[in-house]
Amino acid sequence: MDERETTLSAEPVPVRVERPQDRRGVQILRIERPEKKNALTRAMYRRMTEALVEADADDSLRVTVFLGQPGCFSAGNDMGDFAVASAGGDFGQEVIAFLKALASSRKPLISGVDGLAIGIGTTLHLHCDQTIATPRALFRTPFVDLGLVPEGGSSLLGPRLLGPQRAFSLLALGEPFTAAAAHAAGLVARIVEPEMLEEETLAAASAIAAKPPAALAAARRLLRGDPAALLACIDEEARIFAERLRSPETQGAIAAFLQR
Numbered sequence: 154m155d156e157r158e159t160t161l162s163a164e165p166v167p168v169r170v171e172r173p174q175d176r177r178g179v180q181i182l183r184i185e186r187p188e189k190k191n192a193l194t195r196a197m198y199r200r201m202t203e204a205l206v207e208a209d210a211d212d213s214l215r216v217t218v219f220l221g222q223p224g225c226f227s228a229g230n231d232m233g234d235f236a237v238a239s240a241g242g243d244f245g246q247e248v249i250a251f252l253k254a255l256a257s258s259r260k261p262l263i264s265g266v267d268g269l270a271i272g273i274g275t276t277l278h279l280h281c282d283q284t285i286a287t288p289r290a291l292f293r294t295p296f297v298d299l300g301l302v303p304e305g306g307s308s309l310l311g312p313r314l315l316g317p318q319r320a321f322s323l324l325a326l327g328e329p330f331t332a333a334a335a336h337a338a339g340l341v342a343r344i345v346e347p348e349m350l351e352e353e354t355l356a357a358a359s360a361i362a363a364k365p366p367a368a369l370a371a372a373r374r375l376l377r378g379d380p381a382a383l384l385a386c387i388d389e390e391a392r393i394f395a396e397r398l399r400s401p402e403t404q405g406a407i408a409a410f411l412q413r
Contacts, residue, residue, distance in 0.1 A: 168200040176355055178215035178362030180208050190228035190269060191221050198247040205254040215362040215369075218354060219264040219277065223347065226264075226290070229272025232411055248273075249391050252305045255280040256383045261361050261373060265354030266290045266332075267347050275323070275330075276305035278340060279314060282361075282373065285354045287347040290332040292340065298327050299410065300403030302393050309386040314339055 167186040173179065182201055184191045208214040221227055230248075255262065255277065264278050266286040275292040278284040296303050303311065303324040311320035315338045322328045323338075335341040345353045361369070397403050 166196045166200045168197050168204075170200070170204050172214070176359055176362070178213065179355065179358045180204060180214050180217045181220060181355075182217060183220045184227055185222065187222045187225065189231065190225045191274070192228045192231040193273060194231045194234045195247040198251040202247070202251045202254045205251075205258055209259045212366075214260065215364075215366055216261045216263060216358045217258070218358045219262070219281070220351060220354065221265075221267065221270075221274075224268035224289070226266045226268060226270040227272075227274030227277075228269055229274050232407065245391055245395060248304075249387065252387050253384060256306055256387060257380050259370065261369070263354060263358045263361065265350045266292075266341075267350050269293075271295070273305060276303070276307040276310075279305070279307055279310040283342045283357055284340065285350065285357060286332045286335060286341045286344055287350050288332050288344055289347065290335065290341070290344075292323070292330040292335050293327060294324050295327045297325055298406065300400060300406040301397050302390060304387075304390050304394055306383045306387045306390070308390055309383055 167184065169181075169183040169185050171181040171183060173181070182204055184193070184197070186192065186197070205217060208217050219226075258280075261283075262281045264281045264284045266278065266284060268287075268289055268291065270278070270290060270292045272294055275294050278292075294303065294307070302308075307324055311324050314320075315323065319338045323330055330338065330340065332341060332344050336344055342357075343353075
């Protein structure tokens, strides 16, 4: 696949940024850490934030696509990296910067999901304008099981998109949503076979990129509303999340998880 050069940092990070010549206006963020089920580290968050910020500043880029690997979109945060950074009190900086870049993105966001989508691997899609999934996609947010709270603006976006009952099941009870359940709830736009996921997702992105950009941006602003409330929600969730991280309940739950 042909790619345009980007100005992103050159450090080796398992997030590949592609701007293919045969998909004009499309930027792809491809998570490439299959040996760790695409668990996200601070460096990976930084790379994705850079790409989103750069896309907003580049008129030639009209849509960003998130893709994982066959069988796994993302298992969420890398818990080892998470535990080490949390001890120093600075893990949230990279995560919050990424979430705010999602919430304030001026360009449409599309995602394609196959297999596991855990934690941020689920809540990321609440920010997307369209998500396409395969029948083997599985969405789950085990925040409360780890002694934590929903993040990424999901406590606002979840009830708005799914309704309060389904949002409680997903975000508080940690119940898994199959692709069919996610589609019925409105989290997923449509379901395609695994071998068609990338092509269908990129075709959707190309269709968006071909729309009149100013009109599309205006329509999107009307649909999404003022991001101020969402950004404030992200800050409030982060404040409570940080408090929970220091609690014995959460520290015990994370330690038990790491010992599995």
